[in-house]
Amino acid sequence: MVTLEPEKKLYMKKLTKKLTACAGLSLYAEQPGGTVGITGHLCGDKLCFVCNSQRSRVTRRKYRSWFEANPVLFEVTGSNGRSKVVTAFQYHKNYEGAHYQPVKYEVMHFTLTVPHTAENGYRGKQIYFDEFTRCMTELRRLKFWTDNVLGGEYGYETERKYAGVHIHVHGLMFVVAGLQNRNRLHRELLMNWNRLTVDSDNCRSVFSETDIAGIRKGNKLITEDDVNEMNPKGATIINLETIYTKNKETGLKERVKDFSDKGFMRGVMEAIKYHFEPSFFDKKENQFDLQMVADLKPLLHGKALYKKFGCLVGETALNINENIQVEYSDAVEDFDPGTGEILERDFYTVNPALMYADKDNITWSRAAVASRRQIKARTTSEAVSVLAGMIREACRGGLFRTETQKLDHA
Numbered sequence: 001m002v003t004l005e006p007e008k009k010l011y012m013k014k015l016t017k018k019l020t021a022c023a024g025l026s027l028y029a030e031q032p033g034g035t036v037g038i039t040g041h042l043c044g045d046k047l048c049f050v051c052n053s054q055r056s057r058v059t060r061r062k063y064r065s066w067f068e069a070n071p072v073l074f075e076v077t078g079s080n081g082r083s084k085v086v087t088a089f090q091y092h093k094n095y096e097g098a099h100y101q102p103v104k105y106e107v108m109h110f111t112l113t114v115p116h117t118a119e120n121g122y123r124g125k126q127i128y129f130d131e132f133t134r135c136m137t138e139l140r141r142l143k144f145w146t147d148n149v150l151g152g153e154y155g156y157e158t159e160r161k162y163a164g165v166h167i168h169v170h171g172l173m174f175v176v177a178g179l180q181n182r183n184r185l186h187r188e189l190l191m192n193w194n195r196l197t198v199d200s201d202n203c204r205s206v207f208s209e210t211d212i213a214g215i216r217k218g219n220k221l222i223t224e225d226d227v228n229e230m231n232p233k234g235a236t237i238i239n240l241e242t243i244y245t246k247n248k249e250t251g252l253k254e255r256v257k258d259f260s261d262k263g264f265m266r267g268v269m270e271a272i273k274y275h276f277e278p279s280f281f282d283k284k285e286n287q288f289d290l291q292m293v294a295d296l297k298p299l300l301h302g303k304a305l306y307k308k309f310g311c312l313v314g315e316t317a318l319n320i321n322e323n324i325q326v327e328y329s330d331a332v333e334d335f336d337p338g339t340g341e342i343l344e345r346d347f348y349t350v351n352p353a354l355m356y357a358d359k360d361n362i363t364w365s366r367a368a369v370a371s372r373r374q375i376k377a378r379t380t381s382e383a384v385s386v387l388a389g390m391i392r393e394a395c396r397g398g399l400f401r402t403e404t405q406k407l408d409h410a
Contacts, residue, residue: 004294007298008294008295008297008298011294011297011298011301012293012294012297015045015047015293015297018043018044018045018048019043019045019047019048021041021043022041022042022043022045022048022050022051023040023041023042023050023352024040024041024351025040025041025349025350025351025387025390025391026038026039026040026041026349026350026351026352026355027039027040027347027348027349027375027383027384027387028347028348028349028350028355028362028372029345029346029347029348029380029383030345030346030347030348031343031344031345031346032344032345034361034362035361035362035363035364036362037352037355037357037362038347038380038383038384039054039384039387040352041387041391042054046305047280047288047293052276052277053276055275055276056269056272056273056276059272059275059276059318060265060269060272062317062318063265063268063269063272063318064260064265065317066315066317066318067259067260067264067265067268068259068260069088069089070087070088070259071258071259072102072103072104072105073085073086073087073102073103073105073150073151073174073311074086074087074088074090074091074095074100074101074102074103075100075101075102075103076091076095076098076099076100076101077098077099078095085103085150085151085310085311086311087151087311087312087315089315089317090311090314090315103150103176104176104177105150105174105175105176105177106174106175106176106177106181106242106243106255106256107172107173107174107175107242107243107256107264107267107268108172108173108175108182108185108240108241108242108243109170109171109172109239109240109241109243109267109270109271110154110169110170110171110172110173110189110238110239110240110241111168111169111170111171111238111239111240112136112168112169112193112235112238113166113167113168113169113235113237113238114128114131114132114135114167114168114197114199114235115197115199115202115204115233115234115235115236116128116163116164116165116166116167116199117163117164117202117203118163118164119164120201121164121165122199123199123201124201126164126165127165127167127295127296127299128165128167129156129158129167129299129300129303132156132167132169135193135196135197136154136169138196139192139193139196140309142192144185144188144189144192145192148175148176148181148185148188149173149174149175149310150174150175150176150310150311151173151174151308151309151310151311151312151313152171152172152173152174152308152309152310152312153171153172153306153307153308153309153312153318154169154170154171154172154306154307154309155169155170155171155274155275155305155306155307156168156169156305156306157169157170157274157275157277158280158296158300159280160280160289160292165292165296170271170274170275171271172243172268172271172272174310174311174312177255182240182241182242183219183220183221184221185240186218186219186221186238186240187219187221187222187226189238189240190215190219190222190230190236190238191226191229191230193234193235193238194230194231194234194235194236195231195234196234197234197235198231198233198234199233199234200233202232202233202234204232204233205232205233206232207227207230207232207236211232211236212227214236214237215227215230215236242255243256243264243267243268243271244256244263244264244267245257245258245261245263245264245267246263275306280292280293280296334379334380334381342378342379346374347374347375347376347377347383347386348372348373348374348375349372349373349375349387349390350368350371350372350373351368351371354367354368354371355368375387
């Protein structure tokens with residue numbers, strides 16, 4: 001039984017309404033090759049499996065295109081005389097014609113956490129999102145970071161574990177390419193993150209042998225002197241791994257030579273997938289921790305749980321749009337590849353629950369044919385715009401209703 005206080009009840013009502021209405025109206029294209037699903041009315045909530053699946057699909061397409069367009073970054077000198085590393089898009093937008101130096105980079109996946117306990121949380125807070133964010137801001141201002149990290153992105157993940165609420169970061173960083181840079185950067189990141197995350201209330205005053213073994217594991221550059229320099233009251237567990245490709249002939253890992261390589265993209269998506277896993281979901285029990293959802297939803301409302309930094313700031317092509325109902329499948333084609341003419345097809349909206357679908361085909365049930373509504377449009381973007389207008393009207397008219405009054409008795 002979940003106990004809801006008035007403020008929490010309000011947030012849970014809104015959440016229930018959004019999740020109940022999600023995907024209740026979807027857009028399909030009927031064409032000679034069959035039926036294609038395009039997009040639907042999605043709620044956009046971070047706890048929604050349907051929306052997270054769509055975000056993951058759209059983001060995969062965005063990053064695949066972005067890496068293909070950015071095999072190197074551009075170091076340019078601005079009017080103030082300072083050099084800056086930018087992407088191809090930013091160069092052509094703001095520095096077209098200016099002299100530049102190509103910068104080769106590598107992509108690494110990093111994970112960061114802070115020391116916390118079930119009794120005291122972190123720095124006296126059970127929900128320590130703001131404290132974690134301040135540590136991240138300080139980290140990105142340090143010289144070792146600005147000298148080596150060109151840009152990247154990260155997102156916060158929140159779980160409940162044996163040690164209480166567990167907040168941590170998963171992200172990608174683009175670093176200047178170089179030999180042995182993983183071990184060197186791992187050491188510097190660990191030492192600085194340990195210093196930044198010291199919690200004076202942490203009960204650990206000395207490192208155990210197990211702690212020391214964990215600190216030195218996986219990085220031969222970490223010395224006994226480094227361990228002695230670290231503070232037992234700070235974080236000692238981080239992860240930093242270069243995203244490699246695999247040689248098909250030898251099966252050995254290799255540094256990335258081509259960002260369009262499928263193996264590399266799988267590695268990128270493996271790192272990014274953490275941004276699209278609903279928080280507070282117990283995979284073993286296959287259910288949400290509803291009490292935790294109710295406790296944390298008001299506290300995390302409006303917080304920026306995903307951020308881009310460095311050269312990716314302003315890179316609009318990589319934005320994760322919360323209003324994902326305006327995004328659509330990259331499998332949809334508007335033009336005949338042979339003739340260049342607009343494809344002949346009809347667009348319809350219908351409740352997807354009435355459709356038959358498997359991994360290869362989408363077919364119409366009798367109920368779907370009877371209730372579908374045709375949209376007059378020539379291209380996918382036109383059809384999506386019409387759908388967005390229909391959704392706005394439906395929301396204003398109260399079409400997407402839910403029995404939220406049941407929560408009044410929770």
